[in-house]
Amino acid sequence: MRVRADMPPGHVRTPGYLRGKIGWVERTLGPFPNPEQLAYGLNAQALPLMRVRFSMAEVWGDASETPTDTIDAEIYSHWLEPAEAPHAP
Amino acid sequence: MGGGAAGPVPSEQHDFSLWEKRVDALMIIASSKGHFTVDGLRRVLEDMGEDAFETMTYYERWIASVNQNLIEAGVYTTAELAQRMTQVAARGTTYGEAASD
Numbered sequence: 001m002r003v004r005a006d007m008p009p010g011h012v013r014t015p016g017y018l019r020g021k022i023g024w025v026e027r028t029l030g031p032f033p034n035p036e037q038l039a040y041g042l043n044a045q046a047l048p049l050m051r052v053r054f055s056m057a058e059v060w061g062d063a064s065e066t067p068t069d070t071i072d073a074e075i076y077s078h079w080l081e082p083a084e085a086p087h088a089p
Numbered sequence: 090m091g092g093g094a095a096g097p098v099p100s101e102q103h104d105f106s107l108w109e110k111r112v113d114a115l116m117i118i119a120s121s122k123g124h125f126t127v128d129g130l131r132r133v134l135e136d137m138g139e140d141a142f143e144t145m146t147y148y149e150r151w152i153a154s155v156n157q158n159l160i161e162a163g164v165y166t167t168a169e170l171a172q173r174m175t176q177v178a179a180r181g182t183t184y185g186e187a188a189s190d
Contacts, residue, residue, distance in 0.1 A: 011132035039132035041125060041162065 001025060001052060002083035003075060011039035014079040022083045023054035026072060034076065048077040109148040116155050125158035133157045 005020035013035045029051060033044035052075050057067035105113075120126060133154035134141075141150055160167060 011128065011135065013128075035128040035131075038126045038128035041129060 001050075001080040003052070004079050004081060011036055012079075014075050015073060017059065018052075018054065018073055018075070021054055021058050023052040023058065023073075025080075026051045026053040029074065032076075034078075049074055050077055050080060052080070105148075112148045112152045112155065116151060119155060119159060119164075124162040124164055129158045129161075130154050 001024065002022045003014060003018050003020060007016070007019065027050075029049040031046035032049045034047050035044075037044040051072050053070050053072050055067065056064040056069045056071065059071060116130065120130075130151070134150055137145075137150060137153070141153075145153070156170070159165060160170070
């Protein structure tokens, strides 16, 4: 999956350094209230939350010290879009 | 923050002052009463921008965020807050009666 590369103003939980990066879904965690609505006191819609795994090579590129190490991040499904070939080592 | 160099991470424990404990308690009370969520707290903290993280302490940022959220929730107005701050300032630089115990 690719994390959407959007940078909208306002409260977004999806880390900026992962936007536009490609990872693979390690597991699905179930529905959780959308923090983008909770942050403004709005009624929050329950959305699927995914644990997504990224390689350091994907996140940091040539600057990566340990390219095959991975990092997991929990990202709501509306921030993910299908991508070609996941970078699973 | 934001991938910038943060220097060494201190591992020793440190004591919190009374006002810091009160800020923590206020956050828990206000959110348990439904005035805002931890997401609301984070939103205001992140909106403060980088400078706030250089110039304000952890609980100074927290009380600013709690205050902003409580005003947005309509718990009190800025005018009411100003009036209360004047009353507190009139006590002097200590905690007033609490400090004389």
